[in-house]
Amino acid sequence: MALVSLRGLIVIPFVILATLAGVTVYTLSNVTLSNVSDNVGLHYMQEVESRVYDRVTEFMAPLSVLAELNRDAISHHPEWLDDLDMLAGRFYEQAIPYPYMTFISLATASDGRYINSTRDPFGNASHHVATNYTNSPGSLEAFEYDPYSYVGKHIESEPAYKNYDPRSRPFYQEAVQKQGMVWSSISPYFGYHSLGVGLSVPIYDQAGELLAVTATSVALVSLDNYLQNIDLVDNSYVFLAETNGNLIASSNTNPLYQTIDGAVQRVSLASHQSPVFRQAAKQLEPGVHHVDILDKGYLYNVRAIELPYGQTWLIGVLIPDSYYKGMLAELSEGLLIVVAAIFISIALLGSLIARYIGQPILRLNSAVNAHSLSQIRTLPDTLSHVKEIHSLNQGLQKMAGDLSDVMQNLEQKVAQRTSQLKDENEVLLEQSTTDELTGLHNRRGFNFLSEQARQHAEQHGKPFAMVLCDIDFFKQVNDTHGHNVGDEALSAVAQVLKTNFRESDIIARYGGEEFMLVIAGMEKDELMQRLQSVRQTLVEQPILEDVSVTLSFGVTHLQTLDGKNLGDIIHDVDTKLYQAKNTGRDKIID
Numbered sequence: 001m002a003l004v005s006l007r008g009l010i011v012i013p014f015v016i017l018a019t020l021a022g023v024t025v026y027t028l029s030n031v032t033l034s035n036v037s038d039n040v041g042l043h044y045m046q047e048v049e050s051r052v053y054d055r056v057t058e059f060m061a062p063l064s065v066l067a068e069l070n071r072d073a074i075s076h077h078p079e080w081l082d083d084l085d086m087l088a089g090r091f092y093e094q095a096i097p098y099p100y101m102t103f104i105s106l107a108t109a110s111d112g113r114y115i116n117s118t119r120d121p122f123g124n125a126s127h128h129v130a131t132n133y134t135n136s137p138g139s140l141e142a143f144e145y146d147p148y149s150y151v152g153k154h155i156e157s158e159p160a161y162k163n164y165d166p167r168s169r170p171f172y173q174e175a176v177q178k179q180g181m182v183w184s185s186i187s188p189y190f191g192y193h194s195l196g197v198g199l200s201v202p203i204y205d206q207a208g209e210l211l212a213v214t215a216t217s218v219a220l221v222s223l224d225n226y227l228q229n230i231d232l233v234d235n236s237y238v239f240l241a242e243t244n245g246n247l248i249a250s251s252n253t254n255p256l257y258q259t260i261d262g263a264v265q266r267v268s269l270a271s272h273q274s275p276v277f278r279q280a281a282k283q284l285e286p287g288v289h290h291v292d293i294l295d296k297g298y299l300y301n302v303r304a305i306e307l308p309y310g311q312t313w314l315i316g317v318l319i320p321d322s323y324y325k326g327m328l329a330e331l332s333e334g335l336l337i338v339v340a341a342i343f344i345s346i347a348l349l350g351s352l353i354a355r356y357i358g359q360p361i362l363r364l365n366s367a368v369n370a371h372s373l374s375q376i377r378t379l380p381d382t383l384s385h386v387k388e389i390h391s392l393n394q395g396l397q398k399m400a401g402d403l404s405d406v407m408q409n410l411e412q413k414v415a416q417r418t419s420q421l422k423d424e425n426e427v428l429l430e431q432s433t434t435d436e437l438t439g440l441h442n443r444r445g446f447n448f449l450s451e452q453a454r455q456h457a458e459q460h461g462k463p464f465a466m467v468l469c470d471i472d473f474f475k476q477v478n479d480t481h482g483h484n485v486g487d488e489a490l491s492a493v494a495q496v497l498k499t500n501f502r503e504s505d506i507i508a509r510y511g512g513e514e515f516m517l518v519i520a521g522m523e524k525d526e527l528m529q530r531l532q533s534v535r536q537t538l539v540e541q542p543i544l545e546d547v548s549v550t551l552s553f554g555v556t557h558l559q560t561l562d563g564k565n566l567g568d569i570i571h572d573v574d575t576k577l578y579q580a581k582n583t584g585r586d587k588i589i590d
């Protein structure tokens, strides 16, 4: 089974979750932001368009309002046509609030008299009135406005138009023909660099008889100025056009018409110098469009302005994608930072949790795997504040403590037992190397000690001697006095030997009634004296009252060992003992 590390188990899911959360949040937010930015773009565009819409409708409103007002008033007061001066004054006063109201005029149907309020749209010339009946009949001339007589002083500087019959002018004829309110075509004013547009309407009396035609006209240069000065984001465009695409006003400073060979030619969107307007011309349907112009994307909105009396104009607004997409990029960047911060925080949190849980477990793990109770016991009591890990630590420590006590007990018991065994071993060794009857070394004890003594003497250059002695006629002792007495004799001989030799000398019971002595570091004379003393003692101190024994000796004394081994020496003493036995016993052969 594959093993998973605790840290991996915690950190990996955290990292996966953080990534999933981050990607989801980022994607959703980006989609939302994208929508928001599209809406912001759209909203901005519609905001601009609304401002233009309001401006245009407000600007154009007086045309129809005044034309209707004058039509209705005069229709009910045909007698006013008898005093056109008063009407000239009325028109002048009506025009005062509207700086771009170039003309408010009236022409009588019966005799072609004509009056107007005339205003220079650029404000250079005075606002005045003009009539064609005051100075000389049929001559259209300019007069100052006079609050009392309305038609005041003649203005000499203004040109006069001879034989001016308004009834031949398009404004009059079109209105009469239509028998109602009619828009003039948009065209430049004579003498002013501005397009103008007008409304004219026939006035009938209550019986339906044509009395006159009244008209209003406005200079459109104001709208052009307005669009040129409107505050727009970079690379944005606004235009006002007729439904046929002819421009009325635009944010672009290019001229709106040209005069070629005396003929006026309006500039249309399609023929405009700007590629943006040319592209816009291809899509004049009201609504929102996305267009690409010279590799740049634009949001493009077209809105229709329905003016009174069937006139429709179009407002077009184009804003570059970069405006709102740039905003999106900025927001996305911010979002990315937020998402990254969330991701890092979650991963960090996972890491901390893994560390908080994992670290103590790793310590527990390494202490347990070190197979050392002391490592477990030296773990801090507050290894972790996690309840389960804390309890595991406490449990392990308790277990390690108990185990440690048990082991200590065991060690003491083992030590005790080992010491006992050692003592027993020593006793056993002692027993196994000691002759039970005499308390001397037995044959095994002799073998164990004699070689050591030989080596020691050889190393230290000491004299080395071996003596093999045997009780003479011992069989007879047994046979005569019994085996117990034989045993006592053996013990007595052993005691005599011990008494006559040193503690350091090795005295062993070598066979049934044979004794072997290993004497190191003793001169031969001394040795011989001691042996004689043994013989003497046995004579002087009988074993029992009537039982005494003698010994035969084979002796080899070497002043230096010179590499001689025990086997050779034993063989030598054995031979000498044999000689002693064969030559009368109770003697020492050396």
Ligand SMILES: Nc1nc2c(ncn2[C@@H]2O[C@H](COP(=O)(O)OP(=O)(O)OP(=O)(O)O)[C@@H](O)[C@H]2O)c(=O)[nH]1
Residues within 6 Å of the ligand: 470, 471, 472, 473, 474, 475, 476, 478, 482, 483, 484, 485, 486, 487, 490, 512, 513, 581, 585
């Ligand atoms: N009581 C007693 N007798 C022993 C013991 N070990 C050996 N013997 C006896 O010692 C006697 C030795 O006899 P032999 O070998 O014939 O020698 P010997 O009678 O001493 O004669 P020589 O050595 O030739 O002088 C035997 O009768 C053994 O039974 C012992 O531990 N106790």
